[in-house]
Amino acid sequence: MKEDPGLYDYWPYENRPKIEWPNGARMAFWVAPNIEFYELDPAVNPHRKAWPRPTPDINGYGTRDYGNRVGHTRMMKVLDKYGVRGSISLSTALCEHHPEIIEQCKERDWEFFSHGIYNTRYTYGMDEAQERAMIEDAIETILKHTGQKCAGYLAPALTHTEITMDLFAEAGGIYTCDLFHDDQPTPVHVRGGQKFISVPYSLEMNDTITYVVNKIEPRRYGEMIKANFDRLYAEGADNGVVMCVPLHAYQVSHPHRLRAFEEALEYITGHSDVWVTTGREIAEHYIEHCYDDAVADIAAKAG
Amino acid sequence: MPLDKEYFEYPHRSYGMDHDYYDWSMLADRAPISWPDGKQVALWVNIALQYFPLNQQGKPFAPTGGMTTAYPDLRHYTLREYGNRIGIFRVLKALDEYGVKPTFAVQTRLAERYPYLINKLLERGDEIICHGYHMDAPHYGGQDRGEEAELVERSLSGLRQITQREIKGWLSPSKSQSFNTPELLVANGVEYMCDWINDELPYTFRTPAGEITAMPLSTELEDRFIIQANLHSESEYADQIIDAFDFLHAEAEETGAGRMLALSIHPWMLGQPHRIGKLEQVLAHIMSHSNVWSASAGEIAGWKA
Numbered sequence: 235m236k237e238d239p240g241l242y243d244y245w246p247y248e249n250r251p252k253i254e255w256p257n258g259a260r261m262a263f264w265v266a267p268n269i270e271f272y273e274l275d276p277a278v279n280p281h282r283k284a285w286p287r288p289t290p291d292i293n294g295y296g297t298r299d300y301g302n303r304v305g306h307t308r309m310m311k312v313l314d315k316y317g318v319r320g321s322i323s324l325s326t327a328l329c330e331h332h333p334e335i336i337e338q339c340k341e342r343d344w345e346f347f348s349h350g351i352y353n354t355r356y357t358y359g360m361d362e363a364q365e366r367a368m369i370e371d372a373i374e375t376i377l378k379h380t381g382q383k384c385a386g387y388l389a390p391a392l393t394h395t396e397i398t399m400d401l402f403a404e405a406g407g408i409y410t411c412d413l414f415h416d417d418q419p420t421p422v423h424v425r426g427g428q429k430f431i432s433v434p435y436s437l438e439m440n441d442t443i444t445y446v447v448n449k450i451e452p453r454r455y456g457e458m459i460k461a462n463f464d465r466l467y468a469e470g471a472d473n474g475v476v477m478c479v480p481l482h483a484y485q486v487s488h489p490h491r492l493r494a495f496e497e498a499l500e501y502i503t504g505h506s507d508v509w510v511t512t513g514r515e516i517a518e519h520y521i522e523h524c525y526d527d528a529v530a531d532i533a534a535k536a537g
Numbered sequence: 538m539p540l541d542k543e544y545f546e547y548p549h550r551s552y553g554m555d556h557d558y559y560d561w562s563m564l565a566d567r568a569p570i571s572w573p574d575g576k577q578v579a580l581w582v583n584i585a586l587q588y589f590p591l592n593q594q595g596k597p598f599a600p601t602g603g604m605t606t607a608y609p610d611l612r613h614y615t616l617r618e619y620g621n622r623i624g625i626f627r628v629l630k631a632l633d634e635y636g637v638k639p640t641f642a643v644q645t646r647l648a649e650r651y652p653y654l655i656n657k658l659l660e661r662g663d664e665i666i667c668h669g670y671h672m673d674a675p676h677y678g679g680q681d682r683g684e685e686a687e688l689v690e691r692s693l694s695g696l697r698q699i700t701q702r703e704i705k706g707w708l709s710p711s712k713s714q715s716f717n718t719p720e721l722l723v724a725n726g727v728e729y730m731c732d733w734i735n736d737e738l739p740y741t742f743r744t745p746a747g748e749i750t751a752m753p754l755s756t757e758l759e760d761r762f763i764i765q766a767n768l769h770s771e772s773e774y775a776d777q778i779i780d781a782f783d784f785l786h787a788e789a790e791e792t793g794a795g796r797m798l799a800l801s802i803h804p805w806m807l808g809q810p811h812r813i814g815k816l817e818q819v820l821a822h823i824m825s826h827s828n829v830w831s832a833s834a835g836e837i838a839g840w841k842a
Contacts, residue, residue: 271555273549273555274554274555274556275555275556277541277543279540279544286598287597287677287678287713288597288598288678289678289679290678290715290716291678292712292714292732292734293712293713293734295735296733296734296735296753297735297756298735299554299735300735300736300737302563303561303562303563303564303735303736304563304564304736306563307564307565308788327547330550330551330552331550331551331552331553331554331555331561332561333552334563334566335563351547351550352547355544359538359539359540360539361539361540363539364540364544364545367545368545449768451767451769451776451777452777453776488757488758489737489780489781489782489785489788489798490757490758490777490778490780490781490784491780492784493780493783493784494780
């Protein structure tokens with residue numbers, strides 16, 4: 235084990251090269267619905283239990299299944315209303331289990347990126363060949379069912395190894411959502427030297443972390459999103475920023491929660507200098523226009 | 538050491554669910570439900586009447602809302618008993634004031650211990666469903682099948698004998714099941730169960746002994762979950778239930794498809810003097826709408842539009 239993951243260098247949030255988003259926007263704003271499949275009786279990983287109760291843990295399973303049966307349609311309707319294309323963090327086996335959901339996302343030109351095969355299959359304990367095979371399986375599944383070349387990664391259930399980013403970059407990926415160290419994209423070191431970056435995804439704005447871990451009330455979540463936006467939008471006048479709201483249809487789409495979220499989305503998309511976009515579009519823009527300047531600036535400041 | 542080869546096998550990776558209990562189905566794709574008399578939102582108020590033994594074993598997990606201190610945990614024992622002595626009477630008054638038809642999920646041990654309370658419920662005539670034997674008698678994965686079969690039979694026959702009612706509905710203690718629970722319920726004449734929270738409307742569930750209706754009793758909107766698990770305030774409880782109702786009501790009006798609001802209520806939680814007013818506020822709001830069908834769980838489960 236290492237003291238530091240070695241994925242990025244310290245890079246202070248002042249005097250950075252200016253990020254210019256398309257059309258002079260101050261902020262790149264993206265919404266990342268996690269569309270997940272949790273197994274009722276998954277194979278056992280020795281490093282992490284899938285469910286707190288003995289199998290079948292119908293409480294945990296039913297909570298997630300609700301998102302696919304009930305929640306997804308509601309969330310999609312709200313995103314449609316405000317012109318937001320989702321960037322889907324996808325349990326890729328969902329392509330096989332629930333193709334109806336995949337079709338609805340394809341019709342809307344949403345982005346699909348890999349969140350592993352199932353959210354109950356953890357990366358912990360995999361050797362290099364196993365993790366590579368899992369990553370490639372997910373990428374191939376996305377290509378086969380959606381025609382998209384997967385660009386982004388959020389490790390299944392946020393479980394990693396030391397070489398997760400290396401393997402994903404080698405498989406052709408260009409961005410990761412697994413790092414929470416910044417409000418702007420940053421270069422990420424990978425062993426193959428590919429141009430690979432972190433796109434801010436935000437655990438703090440993640441509905442599951444907010445509602446479940448931090449036990450935040452639905453209306454307060456809406457207020458938090460607006461406050462997060464207000465500050466980033468103000469700072470974005472000087473240097474382009476990224477704001478992401480990661481969602482789960484099994485959380486935000488409950489009838490006591492969705493309206494408060496919708497109000498926040500209405501607020502954000504009511505601002506003119508916001509580039510409402512996807513993870514891939516942010517990553518491609520950054521790699522093309524900002525990556526080299528960033529690498530040079532980081533090297534200069536490391537001195 | 539790498540993971541076993543089995544970890545990379547996905548035997549259920551194909552269309553639909555990863556089990557045979559029910560079909561994959563999105564709520565939005567189903568034929569719209571119409572409730573009686575053109576009502577748009579069915580209101581199911583489920584009142585849990587529970588018995589928490591002081592000598593809790595907590596195996597294989599502690600019951601939801603159970604004892605937490607070393608034996609004897611007088612504080613939690615008596616706080617739960619408060620619901621059966623005091624809280625329930627406040628709750629009944631609130632229900633009656635707003636014309637709400639409740640469903641009582643009664644644990645058989647409680648029925649054995651408190652005949653006065655059971656007679657009170659029987660006099661009212663509301664539906665009674667079985668909530669298992671008591672809170673420390675869970676159904677769980679890995680449980681011996683014979684042991685669970687005896688527990689299901691004992692819970693149901695005991696409650697049927699005491700109430701002289703058919704008892705068609707079931708709610709497991711702590712909403713926990715084994716793979717066998719649904720089948721054992723069917724074998725014991727249960728027609729619907731309230732443990733699965735993966736939907737917002739009744740749906741058909743398969744077992745080797747025949748079909749059973751799943752009646753989703755929301756945990757997210759449960760009093761105990763909002764106030765005790767999430768530590769939200771009493772006012773927040775009211776806000777969240779009212780927001781949920783307004784949302785479902787609007788969705789029903791917009792789509793023309795009936796919706797169901799399932800409220801899981803524990804007299805030991807909302808029956809406290811500082812909380813009962815919030816239940817009243819919620820019920821007043823909901824019942825002020827003319828297109829609400831306040832019905833028992835059995836009526837909703839059995840409704841064929």
